Amino acid sequence: MTDTPAPRHIPDRLDKPLSSAIFSWEALLVVVAIAIFAINSFASPYFLDPYSLSDLTFNFTEKGLIAFAMALLIISGEIDLSVAAIIALASTMMGMAVQAGAGTPVLVLIGIVVGLGCGAFNGLLVTRLGLPSIVVTIGTMSLFRGIAFIILGDQAYKGYPESFAFFGQGYVWWVVSFELVLFLIAAVVYWFLLHRTSFGRRVFAIGNNPVAAQFSGVRVGRIKFILFCLTGLMSGIASVLITSRLGSTRPSIAQGYELEVITMVVLGGVSILGGAGSILGVVLAAFIMGLVTFGLGLLNVPGIVMSIFIGLLLIIVIALPIVWRRLRGGR
Amino acid sequence: MTAFLKYREIWLLAAIAVLIGLISMRFPAFADPGNLRQVFNDTSILMILALGQMVVILTRSIDLSMASNLCFTGMVVAMLNAAHPAIPIPLLVVIALAVGLVLGAINGLLVWRLNIPSIVVTLGTLTIYRGATFVISGGAWVNADKMSPDFIGFQRAALLGIPVLSWIAILVIALFFVLMTRTALGRSIYAIGVNPTASVYTGIDVGRTKFIVFCISGMIGGLAGYLWISRYVIASVEVANGYELNIIAACVIGGISIAGGIGSVGGAVLGALFLGIISNALPVINISPFWQMAISGSAIILAVVLNARGERQKGRIILRKAEA
Numbered sequence: 001m002t003d004t005p006a007p008r009h010i011p012d013r014l015d016k017p018l019s020s021a022i023f024s025w026e027a028l029l030v031v032v033a034i035a036i037f038a039i040n041s042f043a044s045p046y047f048l049d050p051y052s053l054s055d056l057t058f059n060f061t062e063k064g065l066i067a068f069a070m071a072l073l074i075i076s077g078e079i080d081l082s083v084a085a086i087i088a089l090a091s092t093m094m095g096m097a098v099q100a101g102a103g104t105p106v107l108v109l110i111g112i113v114v115g116l117g118c119g120a121f122n123g124l125l126v127t128r129l130g131l132p133s134i135v136v137t138i139g140t141m142s143l144f145r146g147i148a149f150i151i152l153g154d155q156a157y158k159g160y161p162e163s164f165a166f167f168g169q170g171y172v173w174w175v176v177s178f179e180l181v182l183f184l185i186a187a188v189v190y191w192f193l194l195h196r197t198s199f200g201r202r203v204f205a206i207g208n209n210p211v212a213a214q215f216s217g218v219r220v221g222r223i224k225f226i227l228f229c230l231t232g233l234m235s236g237i238a239s240v241l242i243t244s245r246l247g248s249t250r251p252s253i254a255q256g257y258e259l260e261v262i263t264m265v266v267l268g269g270v271s272i273l274g275g276a277g278s279i280l281g282v283v284l285a286a287f288i289m290g291l292v293t294f295g296l297g298l299l300n301v302p303g304i305v306m307s308i309f310i311g312l313l314l315i316i317v318i319a320l321p322i323v324w325r326r327l328r329g330g331r
Numbered sequence: 332m333t334a335f336l337k338y339r340e341i342w343l344l345a346a347i348a349v350l351i352g353l354i355s356m357r358f359p360a361f362a363d364p365g366n367l368r369q370v371f372n373d374t375s376i377l378m379i380l381a382l383g384q385m386v387v388i389l390t391r392s393i394d395l396s397m398a399s400n401l402c403f404t405g406m407v408v409a410m411l412n413a414a415h416p417a418i419p420i421p422l423l424v425v426i427a428l429a430v431g432l433v434l435g436a437i438n439g440l441l442v443w444r445l446n447i448p449s450i451v452v453t454l455g456t457l458t459i460y461r462g463a464t465f466v467i468s469g470g471a472w473v474n475a476d477k478m479s480p481d482f483i484g485f486q487r488a489a490l491l492g493i494p495v496l497s498w499i500a501i502l503v504i505a506l507f508f509v510l511m512t513r514t515a516l517g518r519s520i521y522a523i524g525v526n527p528t529a530s531v532y533t534g535i536d537v538g539r540t541k542f543i544v545f546c547i548s549g550m551i552g553g554l555a556g557y558l559w560i561s562r563y564v565i566a567s568v569e570v571a572n573g574y575e576l577n578i579i580a581a582c583v584i585g586g587i588s589i590a591g592g593i594g595s596v597g598g599a600v601l602g603a604l605f606l607g608i609i610s611n612a613l614p615v616i617n618i619s620p621f622w623q624m625a626i627s628g629s630a631i632i633l634a635v636v637l638n639a640r641g642e643r644q645k646g647r648i649i650l651r652k653a654e655a
Contacts, residue, residue, distance in 0.1 A: 081576075125632065125636075131636065131639050132589050132590060132635070132639075134393075134589055135579075135583050135589050135631065135635045136632065138576055138579055138583070138631060139580075139583075139628050139630075139631030139632035139635065140628065140632065141576065141628065142576070142580070142625065142627050142628025142631065143624075143625055143628030143632065144628075145624055145628075146622070146623070146624030146625025146627075146628050147625050149621040149622075149624050149625070150619070150621050150622055150625055152621075153621045251621075255573070256572075256573070259395075259454060259457065259458070262454060263458075266451055266454070272448045272450055272451050273448060302465065304461065304462050304465040304470075304568055305462055305465055305466065306462075307458040307459075307461065307462045308458065308459050308462030308463065308466070310458055311454075311455040311456065311457070311458035311459035311462065312455070312459060314451065314454065314455040315441065315447070315451075315452065315459075318447050319441070319445050319447060322445050322446065322447070323445070
């Protein structure tokens, strides 16, 4: 008889004291969101109207969908600057299909497949050839949007079928839009993927130390490739939504979205250096950005001035914890 | 000879020569010295900007706010000129440099003092500076008819048969060449990019040096602001929108490694020239200008594939963090 030692219980995650939850990034974002919400409802009598609030969601759902996949990608230590260009290319391809007489299901399929294909192209360049993603995706950003410009020039595609309009303009129930429902479903799916599966754990492991992850048996290249595909896929879906909402395609569609998506991700507490972040944070950041743009829009503040607030918000929210720590550290 | 061929600048120069050769086979007028001078002049602003971006990238950082800085500073000098045409142009240039310096110093301080990654800081200031342009201008444009003749004519005046704009570019290239190869600061910039930790032990103040490179890129952005506005004679909020990525593209094509530490003044200049030649050649060879974007995108991918041989490594992240 040999004494087998009782299996040691290793907790899946450390118990967190309540104080750490209160001082967490997400808590900070909740406070910011509530503050902006309160300011908005005082500043404009039209803000607390269910239809206004419903319009508000369109400001962030499309970018938010991409931000989930981008969050995983940035946590793994890579980045994709080509997402807006993927939207443009996918939208152009859908426009071409419309001219050829394609119906709504085919259009949606084309949008998603083009997005996935572009993501896979990025992923192959980064993982197979070992190139830095920031440069690769600056290149593919010009390439993808460039192809859209070659095809369209200064023209626009119109004439999307009526049933196609549902994705970007339809409502599932009362004021709850299809886009919002899709956003919430994606939030749950990505939350589960990142925080509750071994895949998510591997993503964090790669972001913290790719070499150690490799030696621990994590297929770093394959996982990064999958993440690029996911980002492309979400861009394709966003392209379907935007094209459906606007009802037309120009090569300049979604220009500058990539930086807004990344702002959303970083504001959500994802470390741009990789290895840390949460989906809840990204969801909150998406709400905050939507609230800021919509609230200022109700006050007739032009879009370009709103971008100042978004930029300031980004820097202040990142700088705040650093300054706070310094002050407490007595420096 | 083999050592000579190792320089990627040589290869880039050869690629440019081949490019010009191919174009001039069908359109001999393209290789005409007068036309090439014109191409150089057209590319001057991009070359200057690429040099400013280069010093930042060498220290493992990035400045995404250069085009917004250009837009803001350009608007400031254009409005000053419209309101007070009597201000002499050299003073306006100094003002442009100073305004750009302030904007760059803001980036630099946030990176240095708060240790926020440069990509985050400049992503924020990218939108802030462009938004600030709207605030100071109220969304109005400054058109050619509001600018003084000197303001527009200064960079077009010919000196020894070459426009002042080209001379400014040559001067800036010379200054950067001296900075990068003949000064301690240039050495520190390379050292930080190659190995930040070792740089600290050799007594280099990494944070302060980063602050300085952001000041440099800011001043360059400001200078380019005046040059851009007086060249295209319109100041608006939309000026150079998205141009920050063209600047980085010129650097990447010029062989400057985004991982820091690798790159040269010659590379940045040639990278910008490569893009300039393509944009000048397209109308000549009768290809729609809409092709330009896809071509430069392909050029970037090709350049990075070629550059990557030999500097492959495991464990890359978006921008390697320089430990201070």
